[in-house]
Every structure is written in C-alpha cells, then in structure tokens.
Amino acid sequence: MGTNSQQGAEVDVRTTDAMNQVYARPWTGAAILLIGLIAVALGIAVCVNYGYQDIKFFTVWEAIFRFDPDSSEHQIIHSLRLPRVLGGAIIGAGLSVAGAIMQGMTRNPLADSSLLGLTAGAGFALALVFAFFQGVSFNVLLLIAFLGAGLGALLVFGLSSMAKGGMTPVRLVLAGAAVTALLTAISEGIALYYRIGKDLSFWYAGAIAGIRMSQLQIMFPWVAVALLGAIALSRSITLLSLGEDVSRGLGLRTGRVKLAGLAIVLVLAGAAVAVAGAIGFVGLLIPHVTRKLVGVDYRWIIPCSAVLGALLVMFADLASRMINPGSEVSVAALIAIIGVPFFLYLARKEERSL
Amino acid sequence: MMQDTYVLSDSQKRERRRITIMFTVLAVLIVAVFLVSMNTGSIRLTPLEVLRTLFGGGTSDQDLILFTFRLPRIVLSVLVGAGLGVAGCVLQAITRNALAEPGIIGINAGAGLFVLVFTAFYASPAASPVYMLPLLAWVGAGLSAVIVFGLSYRKHRGFSSTRLLLNGIAITAGISSVTIVITQRIDAEQYQFYARWISGTLSGQDWKFVLAVLPFLAVLIPYVMYKSRTINVLNLGQTMAVGLGARVTREQAGLLAAAIGLAGACVSVSGSIGFVGLIGPHLARRLVGTKHQVLVPASALVGGLLVIAADTISRMWLQDTPTGVIVAVIGAPYFLYLMIRSKM
Numbered sequence: 277m278g279t280n281s282q283q284g285a286e287v288d289v290r291t292t293d294a295m296n297q298v299y300a301r302p303w304t305g306a307a308i309l310l311i312g313l314i315a316v317a318l319g320i321a322v323c324v325n326y327g328y329q330d331i332k333f334f335t336v337w338e339a340i341f342r343f344d345p346d347s348s349e350h351q352i353i354h355s356l357r358l359p360r361v362l363g364g365a366i367i368g369a370g371l372s373v374a375g376a377i378m379q380g381m382t383r384n385p386l387a388d389s390s391l392l393g394l395t396a397g398a399g400f401a402l403a404l405v406f407a408f409f410q411g412v413s414f415n416v417l418l419l420i421a422f423l424g425a426g427l428g429a430l431l432v433f434g435l436s437s438m439a440k441g442g443m444t445p446v447r448l449v450l451a452g453a454a455v456t457a458l459l460t461a462i463s464e465g466i467a468l469y470y471r472i473g474k475d476l477s478f479w480y481a482g483a484i485a486g487i488r489m490s491q492l493q494i495m496f497p498w499v500a501v502a503l504l505g506a507i508a509l510s511r512s513i514t515l516l517s518l519g520e521d522v523s524r525g526l527g528l529r530t531g532r533v534k535l536a537g538l539a540i541v542l543v544l545a546g547a548a549v550a551v552a553g554a555i556g557f558v559g560l561l562i563p564h565v566t567r568k569l570v571g572v573d574y575r576w577i578i579p580c581s582a583v584l585g586a587l588l589v590m591f592a593d594l595a596s597r598m599i600n601p602g603s604e605v606s607v608a609a610l611i612a613i614i615g616v617p618f619f620l621y622l623a624r625k626e627e628r629s630l
Numbered sequence: 631m632m633q634d635t636y637v638l639s640d641s642q643k644r645e646r647r648r649i650t651i652m653f654t655v656l657a658v659l660i661v662a663v664f665l666v667s668m669n670t671g672s673i674r675l676t677p678l679e680v681l682r683t684l685f686g687g688g689t690s691d692q693d694l695i696l697f698t699f700r701l702p703r704i705v706l707s708v709l710v711g712a713g714l715g716v717a718g719c720v721l722q723a724i725t726r727n728a729l730a731e732p733g734i735i736g737i738n739a740g741a742g743l744f745v746l747v748f749t750a751f752y753a754s755p756a757a758s759p760v761y762m763l764p765l766l767a768w769v770g771a772g773l774s775a776v777i778v779f780g781l782s783y784r785k786h787r788g789f790s791s792t793r794l795l796l797n798g799i800a801i802t803a804g805i806s807s808v809t810i811v812i813t814q815r816i817d818a819e820q821y822q823f824y825a826r827w828i829s830g831t832l833s834g835q836d837w838k839f840v841l842a843v844l845p846f847l848a849v850l851i852p853y854v855m856y857k858s859r860t861i862n863v864l865n866l867g868q869t870m871a872v873g874l875g876a877r878v879t880r881e882q883a884g885l886l887a888a889a890i891g892l893a894g895a896c897v898s899v900s901g902s903i904g905f906v907g908l909i910g911p912h913l914a915r916r917l918v919g920t921k922h923q924v925l926v927p928a929s930a931l932v933g934g935l936l937v938i939a940a941d942t943i944s945r946m947w948l949q950d951t952p953t954g955v956i957v958a959v960i961g962a963p964y965f966l967y968l969m970i971r972s973k974m
C-alpha cells in the first residue's frame with residue numbers, strides 16, 4: 277500500500293513536471309478568456325440588435341431580462357433572433373472544442389468533425405430518420421445524430437487504425453473522405469428514393485437561421501455538460517498530445533481518456549449537426565489559431581477555443597446577414613472561404629513534415 | 631518491351647496467353663451483362679426477342695423500347711465506365727499513387743457545382759439547349775482539376791501525390807459548402823433534377839449524350855494508348871523518367887489533360903459517378919499486370935463492366951437507384967481497403 281501511494285506520488289510529481297514543461301502562455305489565455313467572454317456578450321447584443329426591423333438596444337435588454345409576451349418586438353427577439361445568435365455561439369464553441377480534442381488526441385493537425393466523417397455520419401442517420409421515422413421528437417433526433425456521428429467516427433478511426441503504421445494524419449483524412457463519400461452517397465440515394473431531398477438539403481445547409489428556442493433548450497444541457505467534461509479532461513489531453521508512450525509512461529490511462537474524449541466529441545459534433553447541419557472547418561480553424569495564441573496546453577486551448585469558436589460562428593452569421601440582406605449567404609459557405617485556404621496551407625505544412 | 635523481341639521465352643508466351651484470355655473473359659462478360667441488361671426493365675423481352683430486335687427484326691414497340699430507351703443508356707454506361715477507368719489509370723500512373731482517382735481529386739465536385747449553378751439559372755433545366763449542361767459540367771470538372779493540380783505541383787519534383795489527394799479533398803469540401811448554399815435557392819423540382827445528377831443516374835439518357843461523350847473517348851483513349859510506353863516510364867518516378875530521357879513535364883501535362891478531359895466528359899453526361907477510376911485500374915492490374923500497353927485497355931474494359939453491371943443491378947433489383955450510389959457503395963470500401971494497405 278505504502279509503496280503504491282509513494283509510486284503514485286512520484287508519478288504525480290513527474291506528471292506535474294511534464295505539464296510544467298508544456299509550452300503555455302497563461303496570461304494570453306486568461307486575457308483571451310476575459311476579453312473573449314466580454315466580446316461574446318457584446319456580440320450577442322449586437323447580433324440580436326441587427327436585423328430587418330430596427331430595435332433599440334434597450335428593448336433587446338428588456339426582451340431578454342423582462343420579457344413581455346405582448347410586445348411584437350420582444351416576440352421577434354425571443355423567437356427569431358435570440359435563438360439564432362445563441363445557437364450560433366453554442367455550435368461554434370462545440371465544433372471548435374470537438375476539433376481541439378480530436379487534434380490533441382490523435383496528434384493530427386488536420387482533424388475536424390466534417391473532415392473525419394462525423395458530419396456525414398450524423399447526416400446519414402438523419403436521412404434515415406426523415407425517410408422512415410418522420411415526426412420523431414427533437415430529443416430522439418439529437419440522440420440519433422450522436423449515434424450517426426459515432427458511426428462515422430468509428431468507421432474512420434477504426435479503419436485507419438487497422439492500417440500498418442497506424443493513424444497517420446493523411447490516412448485519417450483519406451479515410452474521412454471515403455467514409456464521407458460513402459455515407460453521403462447512401463443518404464442521397466435514400467433522399468431521392470423517398471423524395472425527401474429538399475427537406476434534407478434544407479436541414480443540411482447550416483440553417484442557423486431556423487434554430488428554435490425549444491431546440492436550444494434541449495440541446496444546451498448536452499453541450500454544456502460536454503464542454504465541462506472537455507475542460508475536466510483537458511489535462512489528460514495535453515498529456516496525450518505528448519504522444520501515446522509518454523502519456524502512458526506518466527501513468528495516464530490512455531484508453532479511458534480516449535473513450536471519454538470521443539464521447540465528448542460525438543455529443544458536440546452530433547448536436548451541432550442536428551440543429552445546424554453541416555458547418556465545416558470551424559473545428560479545424562479555431563484550435564490552430566488558439567494554439568498559436570496560447571501555446572500547446574489544452575487546459576488553455578479548450579476554453580479559449582470555445583470562446584473564439586463562438587465568436588467566429590456568431591460574427592460569420594452576422595456578416596452573412598449583412599452581405600446580402602433578404603437572401604442570406606449561409607454561414608457554412610462564408611467559413612469555408614477562410615477554411616479551404618487554411619486547410620491547403622496546413623496540408624502543405626503537414627506534407628513537408630512527413 | 632514485348633514487341634521488340636523476336637524470340638519469346640516460355641514465360642513470356644504464357645504471359646501473353648494469360649493476357650489474351652483475360653481480355654476475352656472481360657469482353658465476354660460485358661457482352662453477357664449487356665444482353666441481361668437489354669432484358670431488364672418493366673417490359674420483359676426474351677433474349678431471343680432482344681437479339682431479333684437488335685438485328686432489325688422486331689416489332690415497332692420492341693424497337694422503341696430497345697433502341698430509344700434501353701440501348702442508349704446501356705451504351706452510355708459502358709462508355710462512361712471505360713472513360714473513367716482509363717482516366718483513373720493515367721492518374722494513378724502519373725501521380726504514382728494507388729488512391730488517385732478522378733472523384734477524389736475534385737473533378738466530380740467541380741462538375742457538380744457548374745451543373746448546380748446552371749440548374750439554378752435555368753428555371754427548367756430540361757428545356758435548356760441539349761449540350762449546354764454537359765459542356766458546363768466539363769468546364770467545371772476541368773477547372774477544379776486544374777486548380778488541384780496547380781496547387782500540388784512543385785518545381786523540379788513534379789506532383790506531390792499526398793498533397794494532390796489532400797488538396798483534392800480540400801477543394802471538394804469547399805465546393806460542397808458552396809453547393810449547399812445554392813441548393814437553398816432552387817425549388818423542389820430543380821433540386822430533384824440536381825440531386826439525380828449528383829448521385830450519378832443514367833436513366834433518361836438518350837443518344838444525344840452518347841454522341842456528346844463519344845468524340846472524347848474516340849480521341850483521348852487512343853492518345854493514351856499511343857502514349858502507354860511513356861506512361862510506363864513516368865510511372866518509374868520523376869528522377870528515373872528524366873534519366874531515361876523523357877520530357878517529363880510535357881508528357882505529364884499532356885496525359886493529365888487527357889485524363890481530366892476524359893473524366894470530365896464522362897461525369898458530365900452520367901452525373902457524378904465516383905470510384906470507377908479507382909477500382910477499374912486496380913482490378914485490371916491484378917488481371918493483366920502493370921504494363922500500360924495492356925493495362926490501359928484492360929482498365930477501360932473493367933471500368934465499363936463495372937458501370938454496366940451496377941446500372942443493370944440497379945434496374946433489376948433496386949428500383950432504379952442511381953448508378954453512382956451503387957458504385958460508391960462498392961467503391962468506397964475498396965478505397966478504404968487500399969488505404970489500409972498503403973504506406974502513407
């Protein structure tokens with residue numbers, strides 16, 4: 277017993293040492309969290325305020341904190357604008373954290389839920405629901421999206437780990453592309469056969485505009501728990517990101533951590549797909565930017581990614597409403613305009629390091 | 631090189647015989663599937679009736695069914711498969727990557743985007759000029775392929791195959807984001823039209839499409855076959871090829887253009903069909919070996935067989951599920967299998 281705890285203490289010391297050696301910039305991180313959270317709050321106000329109908333800031337404030345069901349302005353804010361803005365922020369945070377966890381756990385700079393088959397998996401599951409079990413509650417829909425994302429992830433990670441030489445970044449991305457092609461093709465087939473293509477595509481289109489308060493209320497607890505779980509797990513993810521052998525040597529139960537991390541990723545990605553369809557590249561972009569800013573300690577990367585991701589999707593949505601009022605450009609396309617070149621850049625770097 | 635030797639050793643003779651047998655088997659299979667396919671449909675015709683109609687002895691109803699409805703579709707499926715097979719064969723040889731394939735390097739996505747834009751502008755795509763759609767799809771396919779290749783080219787070292795795949799995936803992902811936006815602007819009927827295209831359906835195609843794709847195949851496949859020795863050399867790698875005196879960049883550019891032109895022409899008439907360019911050459915390589923003099927025609931045959939078989943299966947048992955879906959269901963697992971085995 278005594279030697280056991282002694283050993284435990286020794287491992288703890290070594291782990292703390294290792295953690296201390298991880299490059300991190302806590303001040304920058306703290307600043308990002310503080311300023312970021314203020315920016316999110318301000319951003320929500322600005323985004324809610326912007327719209328076809330001019331509504332005063334004060335009215336926005338009132339609508340949020342002293343809701344009056346008889347006022348039409350309050351109604352607009354409550355039923356249309358607020359869910360959209362909050363939904364964007366939650367999805368952005370979720371996708372970014374999912375991306376950060378995947379990048380950390382697999383040590384793969386090219387990881388993103390839409391690139392690694394999770395989005396296609398969730399989409400496939402929802403195509404099945406639309407075709408065969410129309411009219412299920414949003415609760416069930418959400419669970420099915422988690423399962424679908426899980427199917428996609430299982431295929432991609434399972435198959436690439438079967439390869440000789442293991443899960444290299446390039447292999448993961450290729451497996452992601454093939455699994456996405458497969459699941460999308462089957463979804464398309466189902467959609468054509470049951471003539472639900474238009475519904476499916478509408479839902480798939482990253483329809484942040486269509487988010488309803490009731491959906492948010494169901495989705496929020498899941499995402500909140502997953503985000504807290506991610507923060508709780510962040511220390512272990514930092515150790516994992518040092519490499520499998522190192523983290524095992526430091527006494528980390530890598531299997532458990534990976535399982536927990538995967539569960540969190542599935543909830544975050546699945547929830548995002550279930551309410552907003554396919555929004556790619558957020559989970560790729562934000563963790564990289566965050567890493568540049570705060571260093572490689574995931575205890576900082578995860579919360580900062582959440583804040584920055586929320587800001588990105590929220591303001592991309594605002595921009596999409598401003599660019600072409602009336603007929604809106606989708607957020608997914610706007611983010612892809614930044615995301616594609618960024619991916620090309622990363623691919624170039626990745627290939628050089630191979 | 632086989633043709634240069636006057637005296638063939640025993641093993642060479644055996645090899646030749648094996649190749650001849652393989653080609654014969656492939657051709658017989660295609661003819662067999664072709665006949666089955668002609669029999670398949672809502673109105674059953676006996677094999678004898680089919681044969682009689684083919685040689686001009688059928689009733690006018692039988693003529694209509696076979697020559698107007700079934701034959702163009704079946705011929706088109708073989709042509710498209712052959713074109714994609716050859717395109718894939720060239721791409722795999724030049725990039726020296728077993729996973730290179732027209733779909734994965736962005737050709738289908740580019741064609742799809744242009745088709746969608748066209749659909750969105752024409753209220754009813756069915757009423758538009760006949761060759762407008764394939765032409766635009768072809769341009770789109772070419773543009774995205776040129777972008778992907780352009781981004782993957784490095785001076786003095788040629789195309790980086792890993793980067794080629796990654797860039798292709800990136801461009802495809804970007805295009806699909808844009809695509810989703812446009813699908814929101816079109817009505818349900820237009821969407822159905824586009825959805826049929828993007829999932830690669832051959833139904834409702836007539837002779838005009840056969841005529842549209844035929845010139846590409848008639849020019850580009852002989853060109854590729856003519857260059858097959860050059861492909862053998864290029865397949866050895868940049869340094870080796872330069873050492874052997876090949877004008878690498880020029881030959882690569884010419885062959886790539888041919889591959890892109892072929893694949894673009896095929897998907898522009900058939901809709902987005904992926905993975906044929908992957909499976910075709912791989913199976914062909916197992917059957918006839920790696921010499922491109924025989925590999926290129928074998929890829930064409932295997933590709934053609936694959937698509938005609940998928941199309942026939944879809945019409946027989948799967949209520950006309952788009953051919954592209956069926957090919958993807960077979961092709962994607964095959965891709966994954968190759969991916970697992972490849973070093974990367």
